[in-house]
Amino acid sequence: MNRLKCIKSMVDKCSTAADIGTDHGYVAEMLLKEGICEKVIATDLNEGPLNRAKEHLSSVKLSDKCDFRLGSGLTVLNEGEADAIIIAGMGGDLISEIIETSKDTAMKAKQLILQPMTAVDNLRRYLSEHGFEIIDENIVREYNHFYFIIKAKKGLAKKEDEIYYEISRILLNKKEPLMLDYINKVLNTNKKIISSLEKTDNTEYNIKIESLKKKNKKIKELIK
Numbered sequence: 001m002n003r004l005k006c007i008k009s010m011v012d013k014c015s016t017a018a019d020i021g022t023d024h025g026y027v028a029e030m031l032l033k034e035g036i037c038e039k040v041i042a043t044d045l046n047e048g049p050l051n052r053a054k055e056h057l058s059s060v061k062l063s064d065k066c067d068f069r070l071g072s073g074l075t076v077l078n079e080g081e082a083d084a085i086i087i088a089g090m091g092g093d094l095i096s097e098i099i100e101t102s103k104d105t106a107m108k109a110k111q112l113i114l115q116p117m118t119a120v121d122n123l124r125r126y127l128s129e130h131g132f133e134i135i136d137e138n139i140v141r142e143y144n145h146f147y148f149i150i151k152a153k154k155g156l157a158k159k160e161d162e163i164y165y166e167i168s169r170i171l172l173n174k175k176e177p178l179m180l181d182y183i184n185k186v187l188n189t190n191k192k193i194i195s196s197l198e199k200t201d202n203t204e205y206n207i208k209i210e211s212l213k214k215k216n217k218k219i220k221e222l223i224k
Helices: 002-010 026-033 047-059 093-100 103-108 121-127 171-173 178-201 204-223
Strands: 014-020 037-044 066-070 084-090 109-118 133-142 146-152
Touching: 002 026, 002 084, 002 109, 002 133, 002 146, 014 026, 026 037, 026 047, 037 047, 047 066, 066 171, 084 093, 093 103, 093 109, 093 121, 109 121, 121 133, 121 146, 133 171, 146 178, 178 204
Parallel strands: 014 037, 014 084, 037 066, 084 109
Antiparallel strands: 109 146, 133 146
16 A cells, blocks of 8 residues: 555545645545545645645536645635645655644644654654643554555543554554564664664764664564
8 A cells, every 4th residue: 555545544534624734635546536625724834835735626527526735834824624634645754743833723633644764653742741641542554665654533641661662563463574684674674773882993883873772672572
């Protein structure tokens, strides 16, 4: 399953979905065509992508079910206006920032579908520590890159063991086959960094080396 199809598959049936940073409007198109929602609020920070989305959704005769809005993050939404909020294709830190800036709006939504391109660990940490509960996750691979799609909602903030911000507890429990590939990639990357740092003979790197060795040991224990 590709990234956009996976995002679509994680949205529960609802009245209104907000597609934040809609780009070409492909997710909006899938949601409407499959009757997952009745209306999409398609937003973007820049006029170019928003106009592309307008053109595309007009060409597939769905623009009458779309409300196009130019603006930053969730600031273009009213509280309670969208049942589902989708933020995909941005860095994890930026997604956290977008939610924090309009936290009340994010908390009023029944579901947040988030797909970070980077810093997924920081996003998981932010959600867990700021009043959101991660209720589901999926992983997809495209061109040898792994993408995580997180489903969250307002919930009790709880601090996780640090390792579960990097390695998803939900995906481990699901025994998701792709997770093993992802974990092996993480282990190999860490090994390469350790090897490279050890070659420098610089004692300043000893703490970093020990930290990575401990992390790899912990990750291996998770998959036993």
